Amino acid sequence: MKCTKCGEPAVVPIRRHNAAFCTEHFFEYFDNQVQRAIKEHRMFTKNDRILVAVSGGKDSLAVWDVLLRLGYEAHGFYIDLGIGEYSKRSTEKVRNFAAERGATLRIVSVEEEYGLGTQELARKVRRPACSACGLNKRYLFNKVALEGGYDVIVTGHNLDDEAATLLSNVLHWNTGYLARQAPVLEATAPNLVKKVKPLFRLTEREIASYCVLRGIDYIVEECPMAKGAKSIQYKHILNQLEELSPGTKAAFFFGFLERGRQHFEEEREQVEIRPCTVCGQPTTTEICAHCRMLQRAGVAVAGA
Amino acid sequence: MKCTKCGEPAVVPIRRHNAAFCTEHFFEYFDNQVQRAIKEHRMFTKNDRILVAVSGGKDSLAVWDVLLRLGYEAHGFYIDLGIGEYSKRSTEKVRNFAAERGATLRIVSVEEEYGLGTQELARKVRRPACSACGLNKRYLFNKVALEGGYDVIVTGHNLDDEAATLLSNVLHWNTGYLARQAPVLEATAPNLVKKVKPLFRLTEREIASYCVLRGIDYIVEECPMAKGAKSIQYKHILNQLEELSPGTKAAFFFGFLERGRQHFEEEREQVEIRPCTVCGQPTTTEICAHCRMLQRAGVAVAGA
Ligand SMILES: [Zn+2]
Ligand SMILES: [Zn+2]
Ligand SMILES: [Zn+2]
Ligand SMILES: [Zn+2]
Numbered sequence: 001m002k003c004t005k006c007g008e009p010a011v012v013p014i015r016r017h018n019a020a021f022c023t024e025h026f027f028e029y030f031d032n033q034v035q036r037a038i039k040e041h042r043m044f045t046k047n048d049r050i051l052v053a054v055s056g057g058k059d060s061l062a063v064w065d066v067l068l069r070l071g072y073e074a075h076g077f078y079i080d081l082g083i084g085e086y087s088k089r090s091t092e093k094v095r096n097f098a099a100e101r102g103a104t105l106r107i108v109s110v111e112e113e114y115g116l117g118t119q120e121l122a123r124k125v126r127r128p129a130c131s132a133c134g135l136n137k138r139y140l141f142n143k144v145a146l147e148g149g150y151d152v153i154v155t156g157h158n159l160d161d162e163a164a165t166l167l168s169n170v171l172h173w174n175t176g177y178l179a180r181q182a183p184v185l186e187a188t189a190p191n192l193v194k195k196v197k198p199l200f201r202l203t204e205r206e207i208a209s210y211c212v213l214r215g216i217d218y219i220v221e222e223c224p225m226a227k228g229a230k231s232i233q234y235k236h237i238l239n240q241l242e243e244l245s246p247g248t249k250a251a252f253f254f255g256f257l258e259r260g261r262q263h264f265e266e267e268r269e270q271v272e273i274r275p276c277t278v279c280g281q282p283t284t285t286e287i288c289a290h291c292r293m294l295q296r297a298g299v300a301v302a303g304a
Numbered sequence: 305m306k307c308t309k310c311g312e313p314a315v316v317p318i319r320r321h322n323a324a325f326c327t328e329h330f331f332e333y334f335d336n337q338v339q340r341a342i343k344e345h346r347m348f349t350k351n352d353r354i355l356v357a358v359s360g361g362k363d364s365l366a367v368w369d370v371l372l373r374l375g376y377e378a379h380g381f382y383i384d385l386g387i388g389e390y391s392k393r394s395t396e397k398v399r400n401f402a403a404e405r406g407a408t409l410r411i412v413s414v415e416e417e418y419g420l421g422t423q424e425l426a427r428k429v430r431r432p433a434c435s436a437c438g439l440n441k442r443y444l445f446n447k448v449a450l451e452g453g454y455d456v457i458v459t460g461h462n463l464d465d466e467a468a469t470l471l472s473n474v475l476h477w478n479t480g481y482l483a484r485q486a487p488v489l490e491a492t493a494p495n496l497v498k499k500v501k502p503l504f505r506l507t508e509r510e511i512a513s514y515c516v517l518r519g520i521d522y523i524v525e526e527c528p529m530a531k532g533a534k535s536i537q538y539k540h541i542l543n544q545l546e547e548l549s550p551g552t553k554a555a556f557f558f559g560f561l562e563r564g565r566q567h568f569e570e571e572r573e574q575v576e577i578r579p580c581t582v583c584g585q586p587t588t589t590e591i592c593a594h595c596r597m598l599q600r601a602g603v604a605v606a607g608a
Contacts, residue, residue: 170474171545171552173559175567233548237541241475244537248475255477263479263567 012209015246023213030210033201034066041184043196048151050074051193053141054097054105056090056219058211059156061097063199065216067154068101074154077144079137080109082117083225090219097216106148108140114299119225124297129225132293139290143281145193157197160204163249164234166256179264182257189273192282203249204235316513320551327517334514337505338370345488347500352455354378355497357445358401358409360394360523362515363460365401367503369520371458372405378458381448383441384413386421387529394523401520410452412444418603423529428601433529436597443594447585449497461501464508467553468538470560483571486561493577496586507553508539 003010003022010020014029021029037043044050050067054060054076067074078094081087091107098105111117116124122132145153162181169177185195199207211218226232241248275281276288283289307314307326314324318333325333341347348354354371358364358380371378382398385391395411402409415421420428426436449457466485473481489499503511515522530536545552579585580592587593 170564171556171559173556173562173564175563230549233545237544240541241537245534252475252477255475258477259479260474260477263571267567 011213012206014206016242016250018246026209026213030202030206031066031070034063034198035070037183037198037201038196041182041196043154043184043198044072044152046072048073049149050152050154051077051106051141051145051148051150052154053137053156054078054094055156056093057156057222058207058216058218058220059158059161059199059204061093061156061216061218062207062210062214063154063156064097064103065101065214067198068103075104075106075148075150077106077141078108079140080107080111081133081136081223082109082111083119083223086219086221086224087117093217093219106144108144110136113140114294114297116297116299121293121297121299125293127293130229133223133225135290135293139281139288141195142191142193143279146191146281150193153193153195155195155197156199156207158199158202158204158207159249159253160235160238161231162197162200163238163253164231166253167234167238168230175264175267178261179267182261189282191275191280192273200253201250315517316510318510320546320554322550330513330517334506334510335370335374338367338502339374341487341502341505342500345500347488347502348376348456348458350376352377353453354456354458355381355410355445355449355452355454356458357441357460358382358398359460360397361460361526362511362520362522362524363462363465363503363508365397365460365520365522366511366514366518367458367460368401368407369405369518371502372407379408379410379452379454381410381445382412383444384411384415385437385440385527386413386415387423387527390523390525390528391421397521397523410448412448414440417444418598418601420601420603425597425601425603429597431597434533437527437529439594439597443585443592445499446495446497447583450495450585454497457497457499459499459501460503460511462503462506462508462511463553463557464539464542465535466501466504467542467557468535470557471538471542472534479568479571482565483568486565493586495579495584496577504557505554 001010001013001020002008003025004019005025006022008022011023012026013020050072052060052064052067052074054064056078064074064076076094076098078091080091094105110121114121118133118136119129122129125132141153162183166181169181183197183200187194222232238249238252271284273282273284276283276291278287278291281288281290305314305317305324306312307329308323309329310326312326315327316330317324354376356364356368356371356378358368360382368378368380380398380402382395384395398409401407414425418425422437422440423433426433429436445457466487470485473485487501487504491498542553542556575588577586577588580587580595582591582595585592585594
């Protein structure tokens, strides 16, 4: 197998593009895909202050790495979810990554913030752990970004994530979600920070290769709470389709962006977003879902 | 396992309805699903003359059987595709079925009609066999229905067929197809006959059970030309999803009919349908695709 660009031995095959690259040209390809995503979807510029939500996994560390290399002002934000060994090891990976690069890293600990970890919190409010965790993350991303004066929040969502979410939305015909699924979630209210996904053109496998070749030490295992999650099943299904017909995943998600999504535009509800009366964060209800969860858990909520 | 209706031993489990039925109540369920499809989608009434496209497989024989039992005027129409042993055995199954019930059966042989079988025809025009075959079928269904004065054409498409087609349409975002996929294809031109799918609420497995329990002798193997077809892969994928979460298939297709399809309405092109200048059958071009295929194959075409 030879590099499509230079003819040297290739290390990364990319079947959907009918290509293969040596390390150098794989990096070029990878950066190009990220830059194309940033530019085509007007995610941010060199003038923006960027907050990268990092988990210690391959996706978020890869995107942070690319943005730092390309000269963006990208600070990391890590939430220590307090999920036993998994969180301890993730924290370590993220700290090491930032230290090696002299990058700015903000850390919030769920246990310090609320007095209890994600699992305890979920148990107290009788919610699935992933649901409580998602609520915490969305809340903290926006709060920390707002308070820190960031223009945009970057997440590590990749093509596999987006295709799996799309498959779920389509299997259930969640037309409201279909209207909103995109690589850019605009700030539709004054205290809501824009969210973007610069890795949406790259697959999990490509991102893992990137980390290995760049020597990025990431936490390999998925969050132990996510075992058996539907999203993992959908990814497995999409990988089977990809095996049978390389390019299926990209055609599915990019085709949606080009030809499918527009048909659901009208479903994007024009809901009024206003500040939560307890915490001041944007919400569509009087008290935001996050504050309601904390109240139910008996945790004192920080005032606006 | 006991019958959900009567408590007697059940023979057919229906996981997506969390039910199981004895033979008697399975037949009741089956008929109800067909009648619901016919009524909710205004497919036809007892006053209509119905042409059932039969292949000798379980789906088309099952739907013909139900319609005859329910007292509809349903004649069979069989196309002998001239695909070796497969066609010989199919013809036999269909003839026996009709003879046992004293039902009217029309047969057209592709070899007699064109002087060559489906495979030879496909080879001559350098088309995939399934594509040539589909063209032949669509053409002959409409022609025979029109000439015989039928009000509607019934096909045996089931829930698995429709869900697989939908998955394909969604994976490729074929928005034009998404606009048109439905259990009823209305007659949008004077010489176009309405087509309906009364089995779209029932799965392949349920239809196979119906045939076994009713003693309907059908040809089990798929058409040998269809081996490795994409539709079979999509059915396999959907069956995996169904295993993980019973009801996925039905929720996917019925959800599309209820909430998805309407979003593609505008894509239903307002194309002008007019008679083919060679054969007189409805087409959007001057000479229909079927006549063009026959011309390329050097087969004399019957005039309008
Ligand atoms: Zn190279
Ligand atoms: Zn709040
Ligand atoms: Zn019973
Ligand atoms: Zn014609």
